[in-house]
Amino acid sequence: MLRFLQARGAGDAAEDLLQELWLKISAARTGPVAAPEAYLFRAANSLMIDRYRARRQAELRERDWVEVNGEGDRDVSDAPLPDRALIARQQAELVDRTLEELGSRPAAIFRRHRVDGVPQRQVAVEFGVSLSTVESDLRTAYAALARLRERLDEV
Template sequence: MSSSGLIQTFMQIRPALHRFLVVRGASTAEAEDMLQEISLRLSTANIGPVAEVRAYLYKMASNQFQLHRRTEQRRARREEDWVDANSAGERDIDPAASAEVRLIQREELAILQTALSKLPERTRWIFMQFRVEGLPQKQIANALEISVSAVEKHLTRAYGEIAATKLLLDGDHDLPRHLKNTGGVS
């Protein structure tokens, strides 16, 4: 198959090659970089006839993945060696979170507490007893004289609110429909 046929087949199976690289452990961005490198190599290299085009392209992807991993390991080793050489054997690593991380954590906790405060009182109380106090669902059900199933429904509602809030914290996402309206549980 000619070089143009290789490129055409590559473009057809590119999504499958991307999944192949991600399954092997590459991040989405790394997989894109590797596929770009393969594309460049296919368009510039003088490749002879190839009998099994798909197998050839998968082998190229596998080789590119291994090359990328070795390069990353060497870079990490060089950085560690540099730190060791320039720190006289003592690394000054502060195990405490930075001020910025602590501020973000406090803001996220406040947002989460606000989300929980919007829950009905009974749902919030059940959630706190189960998650914070560690009480079993059966004991909570007995204390409120409701079924364990009702306790589970309250917990599901609370987890839905937390999941929706987490989606908002993780980015500018709209709430999925199944988390917008979690229904009324009393």
Template sequence: MTAESSSAGLEAAFLDNREKLVRFLRARGAGEAAEDLVQEVWLKIAASSPGPVASPLSYLFRTADLLMIDRFRSQRQAGARDRDWSDVNAGDPPGVSAEPSAERRIAAAQEAASVLALLDGLGPRIAAIFRRHRIDGAPQKTIAADMNISLSTVESDLRVAYRALAEWKERAP
């Protein structure tokens, strides 16, 4: 038996037993990753030339099992690496506070006041629509119904507010 016919035999066994492999992997705990793992089995047998295989189905199940174990180990190691990194980098560096400085708080308050004044300068309806939609999270349809105006008016007023904020942002240092 040549390597080419052996590979063809594995591919035929794979195609005939694909659903069995998926069920096997799900039963072993692969869950939704079972389809991905079966695809990896296919790629592995398509790329390799293992030589004559006495029991193609057993070979496929063993390959699928080893791939699942590799994926599990990889995920476990990645999780441990993430936890270790978080543990090392958790909290504030020594001598540095998470709280913004007094200067930053004052600058942020001034910037917020500037934005609020800009919105108020656009008119009470535009300011109210912008606040309800962007700050309170109200849907545009709800705002239109509550204010007894059309949805297109709400959209138009939001465009005016967004344009004004974009221009303000471009002018800001």
């Protein structure tokens, strides 16, 4: 069976395929098999066909991906295009202004929690306010940013 798989093109993966074949056959709930040897070879052949189809599909996906995304030329920068960088900077400035319009404490609490990743309870201790105040300031900031996003999406 190992030689059959190798002859069919399994190469170094023949032993792995033989193991996979064994697992499939041992897990299958079949009745008595009239020609066990033919059954094994047919199962091995089906396994090779499945392997070929999977490899072919992977090659097609890879080719399609390369066509869409390019070869990944090493001379091309991964940096965003200038227009996208400009838009991102402008949107960051809008977010900053929106937060500052809320007041210094809500803006600082938002940044400390969302940007720095500090838990709300610790933010409350650092700012000397209650946890409910932190939650309230965060709700206010989230609402303001949601309104900003709606405005940007309309444009």
